Amino acid sequence: MENLNDTMLYTLDKCFRTYNQFAQRNVRQAGYDITIDQWLILKSVAENPTITQNDISKIVFKDNASITRIIQLLVGAGYLVREAHPSDRRRVTLTLTDSGYQVTQKVNEIAIENRAKALKNIDEKSIEQMRQLMQQIIANCQQS
Amino acid sequence: MENLNDTMLYTLDKCFRTYNQFAQRNVRQAGYDITIDQWLILKSVAENPTITQNDISKIVFKDNASITRIIQLLVGAGYLVREAHPSDRRRVTLTLTDSGYQVTQKVNEIAIENRAKALKNIDEKSIEQMRQLMQQIIANCQQS
DNA sequence: AAAATTTAATTGATATATCAATAATTGATA
DNA sequence: TATCAATTATTGATATATCAATTAAATTTT
Numbered sequence: 001m002e003n004l005n006d007t008m009l010y011t012l013d014k015c016f017r018t019y020n021q022f023a024q025r026n027v028r029q030a031g032y033d034i035t036i037d038q039w040l041i042l043k044s045v046a047e048n049p050t051i052t053q054n055d056i057s058k059i060v061f062k063d064n065a066s067i068t069r070i071i072q073l074l075v076g077a078g079y080l081v082r083e084a085h086p087s088d089r090r091r092v093t094l095t096l097t098d099s100g101y102q103v104t105q106k107v108n109e110i111a112i113e114n115r116a117k118a119l120k121n122i123d124e125k126s127i128e129q130m131r132q133l134m135q136q137i138i139a140n141c142q143q144s
Numbered sequence: 145m146e147n148l149n150d151t152m153l154y155t156l157d158k159c160f161r162t163y164n165q166f167a168q169r170n171v172r173q174a175g176y177d178i179t180i181d182q183w184l185i186l187k188s189v190a191e192n193p194t195i196t197q198n199d200i201s202k203i204v205f206k207d208n209a210s211i212t213r214i215i216q217l218l219v220g221a222g223y224l225v226r227e228a229h230p231s232d233r234r235r236v237t238l239t240l241t242d243s244g245y246q247v248t249q250k251v252n253e254i255a256i257e258n259r260a261k262a263l264k265n266i267d268e269k270s271i272e273q274m275r276q277l278m279q280q281i282i283a284n285c286q287q288s
Numbered sequence: 289a290a291a292a293t294t295t296a297a298t299t300g301a302t303a304t305a306t307c308a309a310t311a312a313t314t315g316a317t318a
Numbered sequence: 319t320a321t322c323a324a325t326t327a328t329t330g331a332t333a334t335a336t337c338a339a340t341t342a343a344a345t346t347t348t
Contacts, residue, residue, distance in 0.1 A: 008275050009163060009259055015278040016160040017205045017305095019153060022285035024306090037334070054296060061161045063336055068298060070334075090296040090343045115153055120284050122277060130274050131152045133266060134159040140264050141166035161335095168336090181304070198326060207306055212328060214304075234313045234326040 023114045030110050034077075034103060037062075039111070041070055042079060042104040045094045052091050079103060167258045174254055178221075178247060181206075183255070185214055186223060186248040189238045196235050223247060 024036050034042075040060045044051055057067045071094070074080040079100030085091035096104065119127060168180050178186075184204045188195055195203075201211045215238070218224040223244030229235035240248065263271060 007259060008271050009262065011275050011278045011282075012156075012160055012163070014205050015282050016156055018282045018285045019156070021306090035333070052296070061158050062334085064297070065299080065337085066333095066335055073333080085296095088296085088344070092297075115151060118153065118281050118284050122280055126273070126277055127152050129270070130277050131155050133270055133274050134155045136266055137262050138155075138159050138162045140262050141162045165336090179303070196326075206304085208327070209307085209329080210303095210305055217303080229326095232314075232326085236327075 019114075019118055022118065023111065026114055027107055027110055030106075032103060032107055032110075034079075034107060036111075038070055038074055038079075039104065039107045041067065041074065042096060042100055043108065045080065045096055046101065046104050049095070051094065053094075074100070163262055166262065167255065170258055171251055171254055174250075176247060176251055176254075178223075178251060180255075182214055182218055182223075183248065183251045185211065185218065186240060186244055187252065189224065189240055190245065190248050193239070195238065197238075218244070 020036065027034065027036065027039070037060070041056055044056050044059050048055075053067050053071065054064065057064045060067075071080060071082070075082055078097055081095045081097060083093045083095065085093050164180065171178065171180065171183070181204070185200055188200050188203050192199070197211050197215065198208065201208045204211075215224060215226070219226055222241055225239045225241060227237045227239070229237050
């Protein structure tokens with residue numbers, strides 16, 4: 001059996017987890033009681049007010065059921081309002097409350113700092129190369 | 145607010161999740177009722193029989209508590225045996241059962257195929273570059 | 289229009305992630 | 319050696335992930 005450490009995908013796993021933990025820690029230390037995942041959903045709604053939960057699940061690459069539950073928490077926290085969709089009653093209309101909007105903005109600032117710190121000392125070209133490589137991996141996994 | 149899609153770390157998230165879902169699907173479709181996370185722990189024990197749960201948590205980059213719970217499931221499934229450590233009673237000695245060893249081997253074969261499929265059409269040099277870049281990101285996140 | 293299909297969202301069950309608190313033991317030190 | 323500190327693992331509480339099943343509504347087909 002080859003060594004776990006040798007594989008690129010092991011490093012991908014580690015990189016993802018390390019960054020997530022790092023980003024979450026910074027948000028919490030700044031005094032915001034919200035998870036990165038919750039923020040991503042608020043952000044999606046802020047950027048597209050007519051978005052559906054299905055759309056969100058595709059954007060943040062999660063299961064539909066997860067989105068439902070995270071949104072329940074966000075409604076409970078007073079960051080989001082759920083209303084019936086006017087023309088399609090299967091759907092739900094999501095709206096940010098004032099405090100939801102505030103938090104989204106503030107955490108967004110922290111997220112930008114996080115990215116800058118995580119990508120420190122890495123040049124643009126390398127980042128773009130890595131992005132393309134990851135797109136290729138994504139495509140490979142979606143085909144086979 | 146910039147677009148979610150623009151960021152490299154969004155792609156990292158997507159790549160990680162896509163690969164994980166892909167790998168898990170292939171293991172399940174091959175008829176094995178085990179998660180990738182469970183397999184990683186079995187593999188760690190197979191490769192190092194004197195390993196502690198703390199060590200495992202570092203290797204697979206997870207919380208200690210998660211490891212405890214995954215191991216409980218693996219013991220319940222008959223893949224692992226837990227015994228008291230002879231000299232240090234805080235520790236636990238983990239041993240693979242026969243069936244645990246079988247499953248570890250079989251899933252390992254699938255994992256190798258998964259990697260090959262995921263990294264198809266990507267040359268060695270690019271993979272190595274990406275690995276180094278991710279190491280840099282990991283280092284950046286661990287410092288700041 | 290009635291029936292069948294598709295779509296949007298929810299729920300149940302179980303697995304995993306994370307933080308905080310705790311228990312038990314061992315190691316270090318005064 | 320008695321105390322304090324560090325280590326190893328567990329547990330509780332809560333959040334998220336995933337699959338499967340379900341509900342309700344809209345769309346398509348017959």
